[in-house]
Amino acid sequence: HGKIWIVDPIDGTANFVNRRSLWGVSIAYAENGVIREGGVFTPELGELMFSDNGKTYFASTEKYPSLETLKNAVRPLEHPHRKFDGSSCINLSQLMTRKGIFNGTYPVISIGSCVCSGIDLALGRDAVYMTSAKLWDLAGVLPCLKNLSFVSENRSGSDLLSCEISPEIYRLEPEAPKAFALREPNWIGSSREAVETILPLCILS
Numbered sequence: 001h002g003k004i005w006i007v008d009p010i011d012g013t014a015n016f017v018n019r020r021s022l023w024g025v026s027i028a029y030a031e032n033g034v035i036r037e038g039g040v041f042t043p044e045l046g047e048l049m050f051s052d053n054g055k056t057y058f059a060s061t062e063k064y065p066s067l068e069t070l071k072n073a074v075r076p077l078e079h080p081h082r083k084f085d086g087s088s089c090i091n092l093s094q095l096m097t098r099k100g101i102f103n104g105t106y107p108v109i110s111i112g113s114c115v116c117s118g119i120d121l122a123l124g125r126d127a128v129y130m131t132s133a134k135l136w137d138l139a140g141v142l143p144c145l146k147n148l149s150f151v152s153e154n155r156s157g158s159d160l161l162s163c164e165i166s167p168e169i170y171r172l173e174p175e176a177p178k179a180f181a182l183r184e185p186n187w188i189g190s191s192r193e194a195v196e197t198i199l200p201l202c203i204l205s
Contacts, residue, residue, distance in 0.1 A: 012113030024115030026140030035163040038140040051143035080124025088127035104201040128189040
């Protein structure tokens with residue numbers, strides 16, 4: 001309810017602790033149960049992505065850039081329009097890599113950071129991202145991907161890219177063992193075709 005900020009200062013903790021550059025900062029603004037705007041930044045990669053009034057912007061700079069460098073590099077971002085085919089990369093969640101089977105022949109990767117995974121989707125590096133993350137991990141990237149007309153599906157029919165913070169999408173009850181986590185895995189993709197092709201190939205034990 002009301003107006004809140006959702007902040008994850010280090011998304012990709014395992015990467016950060018083990019001195020890998022695939023981690024980032026996620027910040028989102030929500031009002032009346034809906035994430036309105038969001039932004040993510042990867043300090044060691046120098047990549048910034050944020051939403052503003054229905055549009056998404058991106059900057060690619062050097063490692064740990066200055067504010068002025070970031071400002072000068074910001075440009076509008078559009079859907080990557082990369083063709084989905086056998087060479088398209090699929091980004092799987094850590095849950096899937098631990099407890100699942102992927103029956104596809106597509107190249108796969110598991111990054112361990114929603115921030116990095118969201119940027120990779122937006123730039124067309126990956127075609128589909130499977131995630132079972134928590135609200136604060138995802139909040140900064142969701143408005144950005146929504147503005148770019150990405151699609152999301154799960155097996156129950158709720159829409160993660162509605163940006164709603166609802167009990168149908170997240171475990172909001174205080175006693176939940178994984179509070180604020182997604183109720184089920186979600187697939188976010190560049191196209192409906194990509195998501196509907198990959199979703200049935202993922203099997204969780």
